[in-house]
Amino acid sequence: MTKTLYNPQQLEPVWQKRWEEAELFQHTAHTKSEAERLFLLFAFAYPSGAGLHVGHVESKTALDILARYHRMHGKQVFFPVGWDAFGLPAENYAIKTGIPPVTTTQNAIDTFSRQIKRLGISYDWASEVATCHPEYYKWTQWIFVQLYNKGLAYRGKGKVNWCPQDQTVLANEQVVNGACERCGTQVVQKDLEQWYFKITEYQDELISGLDQVDWPEATKQHQLNWIGKKEGIEITYQVADSEETIICFTSRPETNFGATFIALAPEHEFVQKLASGQIEAPEEVRQDIADYITAAKAKSELDRQMEGRKKSGVFTGYYAINNLNGARMPIWVSDFVLGGFGTGALVGVPAHDVRDFQFATQFDLPIVRVVVGADGDTAEVTEESQVQEDEGTMINSEFLDGLDIHSATAKMMDHLEEKGWGKRVVSYKLRDWLISRQRYWGAPIPVVYDPDGNPHPVKDEHLPWLLPTDVEFKPTGESPLVHSKEFIERTERLYGKGWRPEFDTMDTFVDSSWYFLRYTDARNTERFADPEQLAKWLPVDLYMIGPEHIVLHLLYSRFFTKFLRDEGYLEFDEPFMKMRHQGMILGPDGKKMSKSKGNVINPDEVIEKFGADTLRMYEMFMGPLEADKPWSVTSVAGVYRFLQRVYKLVMIEIDATADQESTELTPTALDVRRKLHRTLQKVTDDIPKLKFNTAIATCMELINEWEKASQPNQGVGLQRVDLSVLIRMLAPFAPFLAEELYHQLNLSNPKPETSQPETVHLAEWPVWDAALVTTDRIKIPVQINGKVRDQLEISAEQQGDTETVVAAAQELPKIAAWLETETLIKHIYVPGKILNLVTKPR
């Protein structure tokens, strides 16, 4: 009697154990095979104490399906796993509980590993890496030293974002709406000496390199916006009655005849000099400016938002001369001018920039129109709605009058350069990367200071520069490492009396900027990876990564890649040739899952109820991979039902057809076989395009048809070859079920072919039979005036014969009825696709 009860809870752990024992997908990095290679990369995750999330399941499963599919096509697939294991949560947890991060992190990794294995993800565990392991961060530190030696890692004093809660510096990117991205506390500005990586050295290549890669357009756009390259001109203005000059960056110099003021950021040198008295000014002006600087500094990002777009400022008493027309433009200080952009100084053109307009009206500065827009308004600009920022024609601008703004820009730039009043420049938003963190749970910055306070990189033989363990976890405002006796003693022992270590650790983005390189040679103790290994696998063929990492991680990884290439370690420019993003799995309420909303779906519970195959397949079936999709508790059951039906159907079929190999197929069975091959064709086509939802839908159609054609408890009389095709086709999606059925099928065969592999996952991907996917009868929809009225069934040979098709269509009763009241004017026939009869009423 055939077993027809699908029991995933029982069969899945059995196969998981066998695969693990057989090391089925292990040790692929150093393979000697010359087969086509494929590096599939999953964005490694932070192992949080909360365990695996359904969102992780989606992207892991998607790549796992690809990995299995390509392996079955005979390719060498490298599909490694690792952990972005340093970071704040573990340290904050340690502050709360006293449990060291190394312990909680290892526990979390263990939990994640168990869950991932239960899911049947075919990772190569032999190449596993964790950024917190000394064998890993030794090379993170080594890369730091290489950057240092090339002058690309440097110490700089600067205004930094400081989170009072986490007691650490944050990169600009980690400040969200003026608050710490981790804890939500308002960020304040602080002046500190910090370590930076000079990513700006590569800014142009970070732009041009995007042309080489197959990434979603939106992602490229994000990167471009972040780098923020803008071409413009720096105009030098003489300050009247002074030796000083002020340089302003503008991308719209053609409006310069309309310039009526200069505004400087509070950080601007001229302003600083005024405040300190280096530049002469009446005492009350000096004091006002000094007060303004202090007030601006104290303002948090939140304060700035609270006061909205309201402009504030102080007049310096000085004027700058506009060389074009000799106009005296008052010089103001205002915090709406950003110290970090351009030169920290702007030339105000109120008629053609809303912010400048607001400032001018606030302080009664003149407004001069120099562009007439599409609305033809030539009047004085007195309302904000009249401010003309778009296309237009120049007026009141002497030699520019009558030109459109674009040619005027070019002409003005030429003019300014000729006169020596300005210089074309390119401006970028991208800043150097601040990597210092006053935290414990990270890779120590491998730097020691001599007794004079000069930095020196830690010597290679002292790497890894170990993270000390004799520390206390208290939020003290400085790195806990400051209080490590061992750390300080180690430095003096190795470098001499009076030397001290750098107490800061590195931003975890440093760790994650090169892990994909390490994967290829994860146990190498001599190099970060063997050149041969790197050449063999890189660049990555497909990177699956959440949209939240679009900007920073990718930018930093690309920077590291380009740097290591320039150092001669790599031979490619871009690390990730193709990239795709998985969408977010939302809660059943359509909102982002979060503990506080109580809408979190726990993958463990789904597995317990339905099994891992159902969880995997449901997530793939939910919709397009890249879309955000809400979880549906009831829809999961639909996928479970499908797998159950597959199991039952195949088991019945195995039983019924075991000894009928030589028998001819019945017409019904042949129809099912045809459907099987059409399905195979579609699935084979969909998987590489990551269209898993439609691939699964097609499989469901097949099972529906098959079931309908079946005799109760007897199947339809298919042969072993057919069952084998179905099972192999389902293997990437439902690896456990497929393995079980594969073995049942082999057991049923009295004479197993000797070449049959032990596991379906090493079997060959089936090939669809071209003869079976074509049909000899086809149906052509017949339209009248673009509306389908009937279908014409003809033989495939006839489909090219327009005369016959049109004639036959007119014979159709429904069409004939329509033609009784309509006159046929013409017909449009797309062979094999559609026939449209164009008529007019009689």
Next chain:
RNA sequence: GGCGCGGUGGCGGAAUUGGUAGACGCGUAGGUCUCAAAAACCUAUGAAGGCAACUUCGUGAGGGUUCGAUUCCCUCCCGCGCCACCA
């Protein structure tokens, strides 16, 4: 404000070199089985009209191109994401 993405049944979604809109799944209704329920299975299911055959309408709104538009063009509306006083 800038950049990007999207809008199709009760729900998730299919279908675009322009060619049968709503595949597949969920939900719902009715049924089979059962003492009953659950599970499973069967049938129906875009809306309106009609006993029915069928007809009309229908892919955010309005125009346009076309024999034919969810798909292409124009003008809007709405939602989401990211960045945001970036000169």
